[in-house]
Amino acid sequence: MPTDLHTEEAIMSFLHEIPDPEIPVIDIVELGVIREVKAEGDTVEVIITPTYSGCPAMKQMEDDIRKTLKEHGYTQIKISTVYNPPWTTDWITPEAKEKLRAYGIVPPEHSTIDKGWLTGKTKALACPRCNSKNTELVSQFGSTSCKALYKCKDCLEPFDYFKCI
Numbered sequence: 001m002p003t004d005l006h007t008e009e010a011i012m013s014f015l016h017e018i019p020d021p022e023i024p025v026i027d028i029v030e031l032g033v034i035r036e037v038k039a040e041g042d043t044v045e046v047i048i049t050p051t052y053s054g055c056p057a058m059k060q061m062e063d064d065i066r067k068t069l070k071e072h073g074y075t076q077i078k079i080s081t082v083y084n085p086p087w088t089t090d091w092i093t094p095e096a097k098e099k100l101r102a103y104g105i106v107p108p109e110h111s112t113i114d115k116g117w118l119t120g121k122t123k124a125l126a127c128p129r130c131n132s133k134n135t136e137l138v139s140q141f142g143s144t145s146c147k148a149l150y151k152c153k154d155c156l157e158p159f160d161y162f163k164c165i
């Protein structure tokens, strides 16, 4: 492999090519799961923090990281997982939150503001299609367990809300 590629910046740029397995409009760096990358000798280490514990997408992300870095010529790939501090939806970049909204998923609000999930109270969310606040919660679990399903009572379209944690 050319040594000039063997930098942490290059590795980060390759990781930016990997889409979130569940939400293809954002990549795993924007999702905030990549904590750090280290390039040392022949070994590339990628340190990740899982999103939701037991999220089936994490295994997929690890496989995708290995595959992508192999395609870029890296052979010694180590993936380490750290759980502390735990991942929060606040780590999703602001740009990625706007991509989510454009994709039809209401992005998580700041977790310190929105703790409605813990208390059982939910607030009115603006419909990502028509912006109406006349919306209702249909189910705490949407297409995946990290999302809740809402319905807009004006345009009648269902939509996902990416829950805060």
Ligand SMILES: [Zn+2]
Binding pocket: 127, 128, 129, 130, 131, 132, 152, 153, 154, 155, 156, 157
């Ligand atoms: Zn609507």
